[in-house]
Amino acid sequence: MTLASRSVARNLLQVALDDQAADFRQGQWEAINALVNRRGRLLVVQRTGWGKSSVYFIATRILRDGGRGPTLIVSPLLALMRNQIQAAGRLGIRAETINSTNRQDWPSLQQDVRRGKVDALLISPERLANDEFVENVLMPISDGIGLLVVDEAHCISDWGHDFRPDYRRLANVIRHMPENVPILGTTATANNRVIEDVRTQLGRVGVQRGVLMRESLALQNLELPSQSARLAWLAEHVEALPGTGIVYTLTRRDADQVARWLQARGISASPYYSDARSEGFEDSDSYRRHVEEQLLQNEIKALVATSALGMGYDKPDLGFVIHYQAPGSIVAYYQQVGRAGRAISHAVGIMMSGHEDERIHEYFRRTAFPEEEWVQDILTRLGKGDGLTIRQLEGAVNLRSGQIQQVLKHLSVESVSPVIKSGSTWRRTPVPYQMDRAKIQRLTNQRESEWNEVQEYVGESGCLMKFLAEALDDIDPQPCGKCASCTGRPVVDASYSRETATDAARFLGRSEFPLECKKQVASGAFTKYDFTANLREAYRANTGRVLSRWGDAGWGSLVAEGKHDGRFRDELVDAAADMLNHRWIPSPWPNWVTCVPSTRHPNLVADYSRRLAEALELPFEPIVTKIKENEPQKLQQNRYHQCRNLDGVFAISGQLPAGPVLLVDDVIDSRWTMTIVAALLRRAGSGPVWPFALATASIGA
């Protein structure tokens, strides 16, 4: 049954682009034709900017005119890009987003969908993987979906560099959709193996491939192993790069740090990662949308982002993409660098690689899957009743809430799963379960070989673009004639001044960050201390500081060394005193210093705290004592067990000095110890408590 001919569709294209001469790019009409006239299923592999949104909006218009229901677009992007909304608007398509920022509009949006007033609905894969959302919001309006669009469809493949569990759920949904629902998957990055995998997962899907090479992009690699060298280079060169762009980092904390450095050097840059927040913004989504828009409008020079930015971000005039650290795979690299130079004649892609990359990727691989033991613990516990809430699970198993979440996520994207969420409780299903160790090993090996390929790229002496194109199984890879290898001269100057590098090193040494103690404790965990779940205001610590991250550039490696040697070096005393005196400047200023006691290393922290007190010219009063031996706090994995493990352990002995106090500990993780010792001090009548720690154990990924 033919709904529309090519000429009708072409007219729509001209309307959408507001261009009377516009004609389809290679593959666009073929895709529209397959979707609307054959109700087909199609995976389109085309580079960013090819015009996939024209395809699905024109298809939507035709289907709507043919009496079909609205299009559901599943995309990791938070909102449609401005140009897409304009194109949709010209076609008379009302496109709406349902996401966490517009929760208050959901009921009216639902109603509008039911009344047929909405033509395209955009939701994120995370929403689609949320059982409550699906049941209460999506199901009631999904009875007439006319077309399903899956953006970044390569994420469905677990061969993909960024397989996402939420997409696995989506693939399962699609497999259960009858063949009369047309489906369009789009991606700009997929090699043959990923395409094959997506086809297997979705079944009966046609594939259309375009050329992926990007002609305007000039690539170069920069070997600057130390972070201070890379920061120095950025400070001196970013401003001169064409237009505006993105600096990619591997971890959130690197995104924060690099953004702060650039800001300190007078370059307008903002951090971007999932859950990034900023004052003045209600939540992370609204902050991120704001900075996405700022970059789009060229109001800032750069976003410093983790891989959370890129998926679907379509800025035609992006001038540069710099990698502060090397990404985990060539496919990931292409996806990120390929965002640059879409509709401009010259753009640059620079990959720097640092000596910390290896460690971070190793961490990513190691923590990609939950431990089998955690899985067994949780399944055993859920097998004993009619379901538990997350909070109840935390009380029942000794796992961190992040670990519990990871296990439940891992299990619940299985097509037949041992767990299911019903309301707020998780229930064990009547499905036998065995963790697929062979598959986990296969994926881990896969990631290792992908990482090796990135290192080959770093050392590549031939054309860099050709290297990428070959790795992506592009149709006809050719030398690009633009990269540093092809032209024989650098795209960007690799030099930087020694002064800037020294400044950068100093900046890294000043990368302390706030330490917020807990405000709520696990209820029922403090029977001896008798703390209520909501810790009284009068017992709470002030906002403190952490000097570094364990083992990191800056002071983190000295902290690790000191812990190993049994003594923290004087540099760490000076660094802390300098921070207190010049940057933190707590007010009211502390009158005395005390520390968290340890029975395993009775002198380490006390000795350091005494020296710090001397440097600050304050008395050191070790009045917190340990009256009960407990298990190491790092073995306690969730809030309930962490709290229980501290109950009755510490006591305040001796005369309590008057006034505000600086409370010192060496390495903190969950912050419970600080919270409780501060509360005990305050209950014993101390002044305000300023907590301070030398390092935090978390990697900040």
Next chain:
Amino acid sequence: MTQSSQAQAMMLLTVSLGKSGNADDRPLSAREWSRLAAWLNERGMEPSDLLKGGLKSTLSGWMDRSVTLSRLDHLIGRGGMLGLAIERWRRAGIWVIARPEPEYPERVKRRLQQASPPILFGCGNKALLDRGGLAVVGSRNASREDLEFAENFGSAAAQQGFSIVSGGARGVDERAMLGALGNDGTAIGVLADSLLRAGTSERFRKHLLAGDLVLVTPFNPEAGFNVGNAMSRNRCIYCLAETAIVISSTPDRGGTWNGALEDLKAAWVPLWVKRTENESSGNPELVRRGGRWLPDDLSSLMCLMNASTDESDVDQPGLPLFEAPQRDAVR
């Protein structure tokens, strides 16, 4: 495991997937579906043909007062919703059997014919569905004595190698089933609602995992309780079994009473009625209407099967659904 496109088409047309505001959009009943299936069959078509091309041309010539083209068009357009629903149910370990599929219980198809549910959702060991067994029914608020009897009866059945077929509800149903399951026996639970909840509950889970239990329902696995559904579910209990035992009944009302009368009328399986001292019980009346008193000695339950209705009487060859094996595909 993906569903066949036959099953998908049948689910689109017959399964309630959410609150349907509009009465004209309600899923087809078993009989409505059977009419459409027979019509397609006569024209050499299959349910999955409704998923291809235009419905109007596929169904040209279809005339039905209640099953209108626009109703069918709406139902068949629920593909997105179906994908979301089935994905969730599959995840919880729930499978689907459509009437034309070989795993569909033969007894139900033979006895209920066009009224047999087009789709069965279930979890646990499918193979038990064709094992037959002893149906045990009784009202929800049975006496303690009756509940104990139900449990003892279940364990006696297990010891003699028979399955228990029951409704899975609290009370007589559950006690009879758990009586069997607790004695290494097997059971079939036919639920009127909330299959997903029952399948993930502690009382049934371990038996489902061990392969000793199968739970099935003709309705949306997350549907709540509904009197109409409970009534039509009762038929499936009788039709999956080889013989039936009424433990307790309230005269002139309730599912147990109506279900028992329906069995007496249709003569699906012999109906045995437990003796009772209770004067308000409907049991004596059921015997008056054709049931038989359950013998006191339960050491040989085989004798309850022997008085079996001649099943060839129930078969009605000549109905289009049963003519030839190749036609099974469109049932």
